Structure formats: structure tokens, C-alpha cells
Amino acid sequence: MGRFSQTYPQQQFGRIKKTDGYREAKAGNPQAALSLVQSLLSEETVADIQKMANGCEPIIVGIRAEESKGKNQIPTAMARVLSEQTGWERDTGLYQISYAGRTGSDSSYRLAFPAVFGGEVKAGRDYLLLDDNSTMGGTIAGLKGYIENRDGKVIGAAVMSARATGLELIPTEKQLNDIQRKHGDAANDFFQKTYGYGIRRLTRSEAGAVRTSPTIDELRNRIDEAGLSVSRSMDGRRTETQPVQIESVYANAIRGERTIERDGKK
Numbered sequence: 001m002g003r004f005s006q007t008y009p010q011q012q013f014g015r016i017k018k019t020d021g022y023r024e025a026k027a028g029n030p031q032a033a034l035s036l037v038q039s040l041l042s043e044e045t046v047a048d049i050q051k052m053a054n055g056c057e058p059i060i061v062g063i064r065a066e067e068s069k070g071k072n073q074i075p076t077a078m079a080r081v082l083s084e085q086t087g088w089e090r091d092t093g094l095y096q097i098s099y100a101g102r103t104g105s106d107s108s109y110r111l112a113f114p115a116v117f118g119g120e121v122k123a124g125r126d127y128l129l130l131d132d133n134s135t136m137g138g139t140i141a142g143l144k145g146y147i148e149n150r151d152g153k154v155i156g157a158a159v160m161s162a163r164a165t166g167l168e169l170i171p172t173e174k175q176l177n178d179i180q181r182k183h184g185d186a187a188n189d190f191f192q193k194t195y196g197y198g199i200r201r202l203t204r205s206e207a208g209a210v211r212t213s214p215t216i217d218e219l220r221n222r223i224d225e226a227g228l229s230v231s232r233s234m235d236g237r238r239t240e241t242q243p244v245q246i247e248s249v250y251a252n253a254i255r256g257e258r259t260i261e262r263d264g265k266k
Contacts, residue, residue, distance in 0.1 A: 016040070016132075016133075016160055016161040019036060019039070019040065020036075021033070021035050021036045022036060025072075025073050025074050026072050026073075026074065026132070027072075028071040028072070028073055032073070033074045033076065033077035034077045034081070036077065037074065037077040037078050037081050037160070038081060040160060041078065041081055045158075046085050046086065049082065049086075049156075050086060052155070052156050053126075053128065053155060053156070054155075056126045057089070058088060058125075058126035058127050058155055058156075059089045059090070059091050059126065059127050059128070060079045060082055060083050060086075060088050060089065060090045060091060060127075060128050060130060061091045061094050061127055061129050061130065061143065061147075062076040062077070062079030062080075062091075062131075063075045063096060063129065063131045063139060063140075063143060064076060064094070064095045064096060065095075065096040065115070072132065074132035074160060075130050075131050078132070078158075078160065079091070079130050082130065082158075088128070091127075094117060094118070094120075094121070094143070094146075095117065095118055095119050096115055096116070096117055096118075096139075096143075097116045097118045098113065098114070098115055106226075107136065107205070107206070107209040108209075108219075108222040108223050108225070109226045110135070110138055110206075111138075111206065111209065111219075111223050112223045112224075112226040112227040113226070113227070114142055114195070115138060115139040115142035115143065116142065117142060117143050118146075121147050121151070121152040122152060123150065123152060124151060124152070125152055125153070126152075126154075127147050127152050127154045127155065128156055128157070128158065129143055129154060129156070129157040129158075130158050130159070131157070131159050132159065132161065133159055133160065133161045133162060134157075134161075135162075136203055136205035137168075137169040137203035137205055137206075138203055140157045140159075140169065141169060144157075169204055170203075170204060171199070171200070171202055171203065171204045171206075171207035172204065172207075175204065175208065175211055176199060176200060176207065178211050179199055179207065179210055183213075183216050186216040187199050190220060194223075
């Protein structure tokens with residue numbers, strides 16, 4: 001299946017936050033997460049995901065990350081339930097290295113602290129990515145790049161909820177042209193130097209943040225301020241959080257070395 005697809009269940013971000021057990025699941029309670037997923041993951045959604053897989057039997061990856069209030073258990077519960085309902089293998093080795101803590105953060109923080117992953121990838125296998133929410137799409141983009149740069153193949157992703165800004169990952173040509181007209185080569189040069197990829201490998205939401213920034217210097221300053229000023233408490237210690245170098249994901253689309261097919265065309 002050459003085309004990268006995404007399926008988003010019926011929940012909106014604001015609605016799922018009000019669901020019983022959400023806060024407990026987000027903070028690390030596995031039973032609360034399991035109950036939450038079982039109550040929200042509909043048969044229709046499972047059928048849509050199976051249709052998206054188009055006969056493939058992907059390895060299911062629930063994105064495992066430590067949030068500000070604990071280890072988010074929702075993606076792991078999603079992977080467990082979906083595996084039980086489809087018979088697909090569930091991955092237990094891939095994980096997010098970088099401390100997340102990005103829930104509720106703005107675009108500057110998310111650009112300053114991209115998701116970085118570790119763990120073994122099974123070369124040649126298909127993968128399906130699961131997360132509880134997509135805000136700017138960067139976490140999904142980062143894991144897709146990690147897997148595909150190690151010869152795995154990501155066929156799609158599914159989330160429990162999404163903001164409107166997280167529904168589409170691929171930047172539009174209009175966005176990219178607007179960025180070029182407004183900022184010249186400065187935007188592409190900044191991302192290439194700082195993160196190792198150009199603006200064509202941004203997500204659509206990230207590209208939107210770049211396009212609306214008055215100048216690239218101002219964007220750089222906001223990212224620098226987020227990176228230098230934020231400190232988090234981890235394992236009982238106060239730790240200064242620093243921006244990290246991220247993996248590439250896919251050329252002419254998000255981050256990396258491979259293209260997405262749109263309407264059957266690369």
C-alpha cells in the first residue's frame with residue numbers, strides 16, 4: 001500500500017478531555033486508559049482502519065511517551081484493543097526518547113522540542129501508528145520517519161481525537177509558495193541548518209506557523225526562548241530542557257526520505 005493514510009475517530013479534542021477517566025489515563029493509569037478506549041473505539045472506526053490497511057497486517061504501534069503528569073497510557077491501550085479486535089501484532093519495543101510534556105503547548109514549544117524515538121524496527125514490515133491526539137502532527141511525523149529510515153513502512157495512523165490543525169499532515173503548495181514569497185530562502189535555510197530538513201518536510205500545521213510568523217528571526221527567537229526557558233521536573237530533579245535534533249521523515253511531505261502518494265500520484 002503505497003499511499004500514507006490517516007483515520008481519525010469521531011471524537012473531538014475538547015470532547016475527549018471531558019470523558020470519564022481521561023485525566024487518569026493521561027497521567028499513567030492503565031485501567032482507566034483501557035476503559036476509556038473500550039468506550040470510545042467504535043466498531044465503525046475499527047472497520048475503517050481495516051479498510052485503510054487494504055489487506056495488510058501491520059504491526060500496531062501505540063506511541064509511548066512521558067507527559068508532564070505521567071506516562072500517557074492511552075496509545076498503549078488503543079494498541080491493545082485494536083490488536084485484540086484485528087489479530088494484528090502489537091509492538092512493544094518502539095518508544096519516544098525525548099520527554100514529551102507538550103500537551104497544551106504552543107507552536108514554538110512544539111517546534112523547539114520535536115519528538116525523537118528509539119527501539120527496534122522490523123525491516124520490511126508494515127506499521128500502523130496510534131496516538132491519543134494530534135495537534136500539529138509532529139509526533140506522528142517523527143515516528144514515521146524513524147521507522148521508514150530503518151526500512152519499515154508506515155501505512156497510516158489513527159488517533160482518538162484531533163484538533164483541526166492536526167487532521168492534515170502534508171503542507172499545501174500554496175503554503176510553501178507563500179513561505180517562499182514572504183521569507184525568501186531564510187525559512188528553508190533555518191530549518192535545514194537547525195533540524196536537518198527543509199520546509200517541504202514540515203507538517204501542514206508547522207508550515208502554517210512559519211507562514212504566519214512576521215520574520216524568520218522572530219520565529220527563531222520564539223523557538224530559542226522556548227528551548228532555553230522551559231525546565232521540567234523529571235524523576236524528582238529539575239531538568240533544563242534543550243531542543244533536540246530530530247529524525248527526518250519523508251521527502252516532499254513531512255520529514256524524511258520517502259514521498260507520500262496523493263490521489264495515486266507521487
